[in-house]
Amino acid sequence: MTAVVTNFELIGGAPAVREAVRRFYDRLVADPELAGFFSGVDLATLKRHQVDLLSMVLGGPSNYTGRDLGEAHAHLAIDSQAYAKVGGHLVAVLAELGVPEHVIASVTETLTSVSPQIVTH
């Protein structure tokens, strides 16, 4: 019998996802081109939702209770440049944590597929 290992398990499960999300938002709020988007945002809730979303995308538990992505970003007027920068930070954090290339590629694929919901400007 072959055990099926999800990407979520492969990268170290919930602790690894939590660490990735922590580092991801540290980078976003430290980036002068992006910090403004997050001023006044409840980062604790945002991080919790992002952990749940990323866990689901990686084949882990499906506990996401945040808003639909289009709804969550509609008021932010995000352009493709800001989107690419945010995506770049996520990929950089995953690489920094030693996440295998093929797992990063699958996350990138998901990012590309949701971009029309987020980029409105």
Ligand code: HEM
């Ligand atoms: C790359 C793909 C992205 C994904 C998967 C994503 C995911 C999420 C999630 C799950 C939430 C929480 C929704 C909720 O709490 O109901 C959220 C909120 C938010 N995102 Fe994104 N996001 C992405 C791109 C971006 C970009 C490019 C920006 C800004 C340049 C951004 C800025 C924000 C802000 C400011 C919020 C909080 C909005 C609020 O609570 O008013 N996101 N995002």
